Amino acid sequence: MGNDARRPTLRDIADRVGVSEAAASFALNGKPGVSEATRQRVLQAASELNWAPHHAARALTGAGTATVGLVIARSAQDVGSELFFHRLMTGMQAVLSRRRYALLLQVVDSVDEEIDVYHMWKREHRVDGVVLVDLRRDDPRPEAVAELGLPALIAGGPDPAGVVPSVSIDDAAAMASIMRHLKETGHERIAYLSGPIALLHVHRRVESFLRASADLGIADCRSHATDFSAGAGDTATTSALLGDPRPTALIYDNEVLAVAGVGAIRRMSLRIPEDVAVVVWEDTPVCTVLQPALTALRRDAAGFGADVAERLLQVLAGEKVADFEERVPTLVPRASTVGEPPVCAD
Secondary structure, three states, X not given: OOOOOOOOOHHHHXXXXXXXXXXXXXXXXXXXXXXXXXXXXXXXXXXXXXXXXXXXXXXXXXXXXXXXXXXXXXXXXXXXXXXXXXXXXXXXXXXXXXXXXXXXXXXXXXXXXXXXXXHHHHHOOOOOEEEEOOOEOOOOHHHHHHHHOOOEEEEOOOOOOOOOOEEEXXXXXHHHHHHHHHHHOOOOEEEEEEOOOOEHXXXXXXXXXXXXXXXXXXXXXXXXXXXXXXXXXXXXXXXXXXXXXXXXXXXXXXXXXXXXXXXXXXXXXXXXXXXXXXXXXXXXXXXXXXOOOOEEEEXXXXXXXXXXXXXXXXXXXXXXXXXXXXXOOEEEXXXXXXXXXXXXXX
């Protein structure tokens, strides 16, 4: 018994548009060599024919899988609770889906497990390229993916070894804007509650925090490392506020730490901002829901993700990609810092 439901082919799309199969393939895979008008006509024809790539066949023929991989070496709870990752992936997917690429996500417990995943993906032809996040100091991952021949791009670099291109944010300028704001609002004792110091971006932020304090003449500035969890945020806040002299302003690396910190501040019967000011590195809806609303750095994390995906696709197309730095995040002053600052006793 015959079957008339034939799977549409690349040839069908090319014939409908009136281009070669090679041109149709370039258009569908986001590669250079065709005009934007032709690309749109090919994509429209593919949609009308309900065409979908045969990924297994593509991988076997060396045409790729149309899939990009993202492995995050953190606890699933941390990944689920931090809005930055959701925004990053949303931005990436917005670009990838337009090019008919999928995003494959995996969460693991360690960098060693992450490297094992890359070996498996390479062996099984699961992805065309990967995005690396949370770069560590002396990180083995850039060299590992390079040795595997797995195209990659770093979100949050740059790579100190220069092995893998990156899209990064100017953390030094962002920290300087926070410190200037706190200095201008009368604060001379500031504590920074950071993430793990082993993370390269955290290490750079701590260095920027100390450099800005010296540049601005703020003598009493201390950093407290955490693991980004709510429990660590509570503990680090309590420890910082029990210091003598007590800091008059606290900077938190993310919203999870900040929410836990606000709880600890209130438990100690301290007022925000009269007794202690609060600044958050990442502006999220929770910053405006809390009372008082929290001063925060606003950055376009989804736009950051889109830039990451665009540049990884350029890498996959064989283009030379240079390191790229995003705009400096904007500090949004709110009630947690703009009230009357506490009097700093000598």
